[in-house]
Amino acid sequence: MNIDCKKNQEEFVELLRSTKREGIEYVIEDLEKDGFFEAPASAGHHLNVAGGLCLHSLNVCKAGLMVWEGLKTLDPASANQVKRESVILATLLHDVCKTDIYKRTVKKRKNKLGQWEDTEGYSVNYKKFPMGHGEKSVIMLLLSGLELQDDEMLAIRWHMGAWGINMNSYEDQRCYDTARTLNPLCCIVQSADGIAAAILETTSEDIENI
DSSP states (O other): OOOOHHHHHHHHHHHHHHTOOTTHHHHHHHHHHHTGGGOOSOSSSTTOSTTHHHHHHHHHHHHHHHHHHHHHHHOHHHHTTSOHHHHHHHHHHTTGGGTTTEEEEEEEEEOTTSOEEEEEEEEEOOOSOOOOSHHHHHHHHHHHTOOOOHHHHHHHHTTTGGGGSOTTOHHHHHHHHHHHHHOHHHHHHHHHHHHIIIIITOOHHHHHTO
């Protein structure tokens, strides 16, 4: 898959700037400097190619905005608790934690004949800032100088849903449940992330390899 990194970066930046949020230019500067726009979305799953992380973030944003629009019909009271700019910020920036964890490498992979061959890919390394996933994204954004609202931080922190919970921690479980119950944005971002990764970005090859 060939991704137009420049085009996606322009769309990503335009959406971020549309929020007019304090500190957004610092975030854009740091993302560009750290290689966000050329990073893959994963090492071996969805969009594991250069530029995949930005494209995934755009897919999540578009899905999130559609979920939010649909919620206006299903439950206007809940939808009114969420600002459009919050949907954009939380979806576009939920995975900035992945910016520095992927490194190019050569992997062994079976071809259609069942023979092993060398192929370019990515390995994962958490050495730079091993702070977790959603919580790492929140911290990185705050360090960049972005003014985040509470529901935006919670939506980014818990966007992985149950996958982001330490099931041995009662506190984690209660925090997650409380965040989702009190903040509709949490469910919007979590749902949009699932729609993007499991539907929009699933290929025929992914299905064959199940």
